[in-house]
Amino acid sequence: SQQGEEDPQALSIQEGENATMNCSYKTSINNLQWYRQNSGRGLVHLILIRSNEREKHSGRLRVTLDTSKKSSSLLITASRAADTASYFCATDAGGGSNYKLTFGKGTLLTVNP
């Protein structure tokens, strides 16, 4: 069953604005990751945050994790048209199955020039 649920399902913004996407999950996790997919192609790994971390930055990306609420958010600052893509969160449970990822449904982000 799907672990993550992204919110919103679709987001349309103007270039230069910030985009915030949220992800909720149901069971305990070891790590949470965010991926980007352009036009139904392969996924690109963006950032990983461990369950004992609360916030992480990478360039224009900021990820937060609230394990008490079982939720995460991805913030893209100063968005560009090239950021247009689908964004997925993925969780793993750690332990013996720590490589098995469960993906959320994704948020389709459109950045208008």
Add this chain to the structure above:
Amino acid sequence: SAVISQKPSRDICQRGTSLTIQCQVDSQVTMMFWYRQQPGQSLTLIATANQGSEATYESGFVIDKFPISRPNLTFSTLTVSNMSPEDSSIYLCSVGGRTYNEQFFGPGTRLTVL
């Protein structure tokens, strides 16, 4: 990071036929993963393929429908057997990273079954 290629990139197939998708990695990896992404949906793990052992399938996926080969540490194939239109999806392979659990994905194979 690993560089992963898949063949074919896309195909249109007739109902009842089978298609074998190849996944090639530029480095030796222990585990390879096969995912399915149905139209407009997220990714669902089909199976985990370890070299030298049988693939481990997730609930809802069986070996007769999706046989997998893993002949060496850089290559794997996934066959979609006896296809029906419901098998129309993007099929992606991935490998684990050297640190933590990030995965690197191939570009995907877009399959359309008529």
